[in-house]
Amino acid sequence: MRFSTLLSVSGLLSVAAAHPGHDINEEILERRAFKSATRRSDLGHCADKLAARGIERRNMARRVATANKLKRRNVDTALGTDHNQTSKGYSLCTPESTIFASNNSCVLTPEVTNGPYC
Numbered sequence: 001m002r003f004s005t006l007l008s009v010s011g012l013l014s015v016a017a018a019h020p021g022h023d024i025n026e027e028i029l030e031r032r033a034f035k036s037a038t039r040r041s042d043l044g045h046c047a048d049k050l051a052a053r054g055i056e057r058r059n060m061a062r063r064v065a066t067a068n069k070l071k072r073r074n075v076d077t078a079l080g081t082d083h084n085q086t087s088k089g090y091s092l093c094t095p096e097s098t099i100f101a102s103n104n105s106c107v108l109t110p111e112v113t114n115g116p117y118c
Contacts, residue, residue, distance in 0.1 A: 050056050090099060
């Protein structure tokens with residue numbers, strides 16, 4: 001009994017001594033210095049370079065094209081699309097080998113916990 005206690009205590013002491021001389025205050029000071037030196041939280045300081053490269057102009061054109069494409073979309077067709085694939089015979093008990101063997105598509109089914117379980 002005393003041997004196992006001694007072994008446990010020596011194991012704990014070896015873990016505690018794994019990083020001798022480690023000072024967390026030094027890490028805190030380094031982090032504080034880093035955070036005080038980096039105050040930028042946006043890309044405002046790059047605005048002139050982005051404008052000169054035409055990135056802002058391309059982004060605006062892409063957004064306008066997307067908005068126009070969405071305006072031309074038929075709302076009834078988009079909202080009437082049914083992605084339910086349960087008519088293909090898939091259920092919660094369908095083995096994964098059957099589901100993933102034929103194609104690489106994804107079958108979305110709700111996550112439930114009611115049984116019976118297979």
